[in-house]
Amino acid sequence: MSAQPSDPQPSRPRIRDAEATKGRILDAAKKEFARNGLEGARVDAIALEANANKRMIYHYFESKEKLFQTVLENAYFDIRESEKKLELDSLDPREALERLVHFTWNYYIQNPEFISLVNSENLAQARHLKTSEPVKIVSRRFVGLVDTILKRGVTEGIFRSGIDPVQLNITIAAVSYYYFTNQYTGSIIFERDLMSESAQAERIRFNIDTILRIVCL
Amino acid sequence: MSAQPSDPQPSRPRIRDAEATKGRILDAAKKEFARNGLEGARVDAIALEANANKRMIYHYFESKEKLFQTVLENAYFDIRESEKKLELDSLDPREALERLVHFTWNYYIQNPEFISLVNSENLAQARHLKTSEPVKIVSRRFVGLVDTILKRGVTEGIFRSGIDPVQLNITIAAVSYYYFTNQYTGSIIFERDLMSESAQAERIRFNIDTILRIVCL
DNA sequence: TACCAAAGTAACCAATCGGTGCAAAGGGGT
DNA sequence: ACCCCTTTGCACCGATTGGTTACTTTGGTA
The missing domain is CATH 1.10.357.10 (Tetracycline Repressor, domain 2)
Known part of the structure; x- marks a missing residue:
């Protein structure tokens, strides 16, 4: 299950790219808010869909409301x-x-x-x-x-x-x-x-x- | 503020009336669902507004979804x-x-x-x-x-x-x-x-x- | 009037939610 | 090579949620 020792990139390249991450979060948020409404949308679901950590959402957008x-x-x-x-x-x-x-x-x-x-x-x-x-x-x-x-x-x-x-x-x-x-x-x-x-x-x-x-x- | 001793109804009449309670719950639910949406509506808020116990909601309507x-x-x-x-x-x-x-x-x-x-x-x-x-x-x-x-x-x-x-x-x-x-x-x-x-x-x-x-x- | 199903209450629960603290890792500037 | 701020990750929290357990009270009726 774990990456081999010789593998330089364990499983994910995980490049630092703030703009790309922000963009992925916004795309995922749009989908989630549209599908479930403001109250129905789940921040965890947005993070998962965006392939980002939930912490990033609050780092870039402060709150669920601000993200919306x-x-x-x-x-x-x-x-x-x-x-x-x-x-x-x-x-x-x-x-x-x-x-x-x-x-x-x-x-x-x-x-x-x-x-x-x-x-x-x-x-x-x-x-x-x-x-x-x-x-x-x-x-x-x-x-x-x-x-x-x-x-x-x-x-x-x-x-x-x-x-x-x-x-x-x-x-x-x-x-x-x-x-x-x-x-x-x-x-x-x-x-x-x-x-x-x-x-x-x-x-x-x-x-x-x-x-x-x-x-x- | 409290009722006088001669008052036959101490503070709340609290009469047993299933139909009336059901009706109050439905009225309150309509307001709450309309104001906050299906996901945003709170069962506790409905119970409070209906002046009924939350348990009554589940007794008469089984679940939040069925109530909606x-x-x-x-x-x-x-x-x-x-x-x-x-x-x-x-x-x-x-x-x-x-x-x-x-x-x-x-x-x-x-x-x-x-x-x-x-x-x-x-x-x-x-x-x-x-x-x-x-x-x-x-x-x-x-x-x-x-x-x-x-x-x-x-x-x-x-x-x-x-x-x-x-x-x-x-x-x-x-x-x-x-x-x-x-x-x-x-x-x-x-x-x-x-x-x-x-x-x-x-x-x-x-x-x-x-x-x-x-x-x- | 004694009975008992229906009506009503309060306290509680496990799960989930939005949101955080903190430390590690990445990478551009010097 | 070093620094140092930005980016990322993980574990965690207090509060709230829909739903439930166990109990008391009411009132029609045999």
Whole structure:
């Protein structure tokens, strides 16, 4: 079971690399918090998954709450960073909106942890986000995104005027977010597999249609 | 502070009443599970809030998980029971739909625990609901509700045909549910109080408009 | 009124949790 | 080669958790 005497690296190379360890802890924490919620997540489980010692978590992140806060902030930075890459200004308003709805849907699929983390934060009455100025800053541009599309659509004469961009933003998120966060109870209540390929294709089509009907004349 | 000697009930009446105790436990459990989630809820806190002994909880409900399951099932029974009282068949399709959207919104306001419980259940991948046949049964009629309205609207020539009632059902829930469940993070991201009277009034108007735009020709 | 199942209580338990003290090992700067 | 701070590991702690054992009290009824 033990390493042979001639083996220079007993069983694990165990290189000193603070950034790598921090990164592994954050990845593991994101998974654990997403799967079990803030209260349900176990620090020992995070350490095990990260292939790190529990002591490291407290060394780098001070407490379970602070670790959660860091994970959550990073999640918001990630989604806003992805949105920046969309370059919606080069598209006509209608296509830009379609693309945004599509993006939101795809982001939730590819990053299911995001929804779960946000749910946990709302159960905690957003007490971790309240003190995070950086998240507020990156959110501002995001709100402006839809506003710009909306205004362009109005001047081009294809969108209604007077639509509150915040309400539209919320609705774009809602129609996708709700579908995923309630996929388990939903599949039982409606007695169909909401996550099958065909069901997903049907839903994204319905969502795009819904958003366009809100804004179009 | 203490009762007078002539008082026939010294300080606590402490009457033997199994049903009343069960009810108090269920009420307290609903509050505690809603506030702190399935994992975050404390059995001791439930016992304290219910003014009952912790042993009683295990006597009547076997385990924390079974208690949660009972609370959750009751929550579904309650919302479906409320929906039955709407009598949407007596209204014309457009009014019926408006009323249903309004009802959904108001139910979430008056029963904020419902949303939180459903969120907890989805975090648990609906493992408590899976085995509950009664919930499936009461859900069937609920799905049929929108289907009937939709069909009436089509024959009256005011609704589009070919709309999936399940998609519409999901969307009706989504636009209200998302707004409430994400009220804390949302108020930070959008930098406005989403729960103020005026914000709520604006949102419900937007939601009704959204749903009508989906179905109307 | 004596009985006894049901209702209620208090003290307790093993397991687990988030969090620490402390010492050893690694590796860049000099 | 040496230093010395950072990184890592292990064993441990007090508090809390869901759950239980053993007991007393209540009240309908034969």
